[in-house]
Amino acid sequence: MTFDPTPAFAAHLDAQDPLRDFRSRFLIPPAPGGGESLYLCGNSLGLQPRAVRAALDQELNTWAELAVDGHFDGPSPWMHYHETLAETAALVVGAKPIEVVVMNNLTTNLHLLLTTFYRPTPTRYKVLMEGGAFPSDQYALETQVKLHGLELDDAIVELVPRPGEHTLRTEDIEAKIAELGDSLATILMGGINYYTGQVFDMATITQAGHAVGATVGFDLAHAAGNVELHLHDWDVDFACWCTYKYMNSGPGSVGGAFVHERFAHRPDLLRLAGWWGHDADERFKMQKGFKPMAGAAGWQLANGNILTLAAHRAALALFAEVGGMGPLRRKSEQLTAYLEFLIHRLELPASRLEIITPTDPAARGCQLSLLVHQGGRELFDHLTQAGVVGDWREPNVIRLAPVPFYNSFADVQRVGEVLAAWAAQ
Structure with missing residues (x-):
């Protein structure tokens, strides 16, 4: 044009x-x-x-009129509220509903996912990220590495642009992945770099990471609701995002997480557990022995904040409406x-x-x-x-x-x- x-x-x-x-x-x-x-x-x-105010008022009215019974009665029972968001959230990030869950916030979800997908060994322990990543990603990786007793300068490898350039070349990312080879445990990159606005070739990065045996995840804070994503088809292992930027769900609103379908029925995967991630059919038996729900929902910790979920649902409805x-x-x-x-x-x-x-x-x-x-x-x-x-x-x-x-x-x-x-x- x-x-x-x-x-x-x-x-x-x-x-x-x-x-x-x-x-x-x-x-x-x-x-x-x-x-x-x-x-x-x-x-x-x-x-x-504009629809957010009415969505919040509805839940406030349910709280006022039903109190605890709002968990099971009312227009949108709170017990299953998060489940009503999975289909549209999956539409936005190119996933299946079983692969997504709306919960917590971005950095909490990042730590939960890294606990599962960053499992260093004496020989495979390095993690690759872009230099100048958003501080939350840097701090999360720093502390995850320390939890495993590793040295930061040895375990964390940062990608930087060529001299005189501002963004990373995909071929340089691929080359670094190949160079690290069997020592590379996990790749964590932003889907979009917050500072430069560069969209990374997530499909190619995922393929290259898997070729050397690494797990691959993305922080989609600046990508979700902004660009087209195909997390399932790209074979991404894990991802997380916030909803207050391009998804318009309010300051500090709830986050989202993706775990690929191939991990949906893997109760053996190490994770930090909470009762809301426990098998819903047995949740209220209040017994010992964690049995994760199938899919990304098995990484939940606690019941969701209904007011932020309500704002998010109102915002997500616009994505469904626009197609x-x-x-x-x-x-x-x-x-x-x-x-x-x-x-x-x-x-x-x-x-x-x-x-x-x-x-x-x-x-x-x-x-x-x-x-x-x-x-x-x-x-x-x-x-x-x-x-x-x-x-x-x-x-x-x-x-x-x-x-x-x-x-x-x-x-x-x-x-x-x-x-x-x-x-x-």
Whole structure:
């Protein structure tokens, strides 16, 4: 598509957008000077779906009117609430319902999964991750390695880009996996790197890891609800994600976990157990002897927080209504390409500003990361004062993420005008 920087062109794209009506299903914060903000920060916190308030009110009313009986009575009995989320959650991440469970938060789930899938031996003990991964992943791996009595510098191997490059090449990842070979126990990478916005080739990484006998998992915090995932078909061993970014389920909301179907009936797998992961038919017998439920549900610890589950269910319903990730991804690629076009149109030298996110649509999601070499904080403040909500990451990166559910082409066009005003200073 040939883009045009004018408001009329953006309006034309919005008029043709089959998803345009979904914008009205979200609450958009006001701008400092009035009107709606230009919210391009869904990679940090997604906007509130309008349906969330009614979903929360329903559970609050059930609590008020039924109290403990709400576990078994009412519109959505709490005893089985988490089960109602599996089908749509599986749709979002490309899995079977038995492979997913909505529970806890991302880092808790990561620790639970690593307990099972990082089982070092004296000869196979190394874990591979991308350098500059989100701190939670770094800290989780550090402490898991320490729990096994291993040295961090020896056990954890970090992938870094080639000199002068900002992102990793898939062939370099494959080469490092092959080099580590029989010493590699586990691969843990982000599906998308939070800082650069690079989408990793998860299918190829999984295949390469399995070829040397390693387990392979992904932190999908920035990928779930953003790009198309096929966790089952890619043969990924395990994954986890949060739901408050592109899945729009509220600040600090519940997380999700994936465990491949081939582990569904493996009660012998070591795990940290809780009563909600115990066989549901025997759960209330309150007896010794843990018998895990089949599938990812067998990694649960405790009954879920119904209020966060309710918010998540309201948000997930929009993914089911839109027909899964395909329609969202098609619009996302256009939105992000339009933002990229408007930034390139500024014709700024790379010594002042460069986009460090890959140009290939298959290697990025919604987010573009702008590395601002001169006046980065001033640019961020300029954007904020103009009503643009983005995200600042030290030392000098601004992340902008147009989200297909609620961002319009007009939003992106106006952000382009704000950037142009700054560039002309």
